[in-house]
Amino acid sequence: GDVLTTTCMYNTEDRNQATVGGFSITDEMCVNYVHYYPQTQLELCKSAVDLGYLQRYFNLVNRFNDEEICVCPQASIRQQLSSVPWNAFNRDVLKSLYDFAPISMHCNKSSAVRFP
Numbered sequence: 001g002d003v004l005t006t007t008c009m010y011n012t013e014d015r016n017q018a019t020v021g022g023f024s025i026t027d028e029m030c031v032n033y034v035h036y037y038p039q040t041q042l043e044l045c046k047s048a049v050d051l052g053y054l055q056r057y058f059n060l061v062n063r064f065n066d067e068e069i070c071v072c073p074q075a076s077i078r079q080q081l082s083s084v085p086w087n088a089f090n091r092d093v094l095k096s097l098y099d100f101a102p103i104s105m106h107c108n109k110s111s112a113v114r115f116p
Helices: 051-064 077-082 088-100
Strands: 042-049 103-109
Touching: 042 051, 051 077, 051 088
Parallel strands: none
Antiparallel strands: 042 103
């Protein structure tokens, strides 16, 4: 019944492109390390905005911009975000999406197999 909640704030107002999560110094990183006892099979948990909602964002932005952006399923989220003209409208729509879109979360066992 316990719950851990983390809120991360990352100011990217001076950027001219979307900031994505990753391991680069220019990427957004929000990491928690939790130590627990006794040992279990839990190795790692990750969460992200549901990919279906992100695809809807790219389709919407495509309709309201003069430039055609990549909404190809074979392109990575990073590639698709880098093709979005980063203006106030596109930024605000993405922020709204993050405020209501479902979060996809999964946890891996120490064997790297996902928990059901």
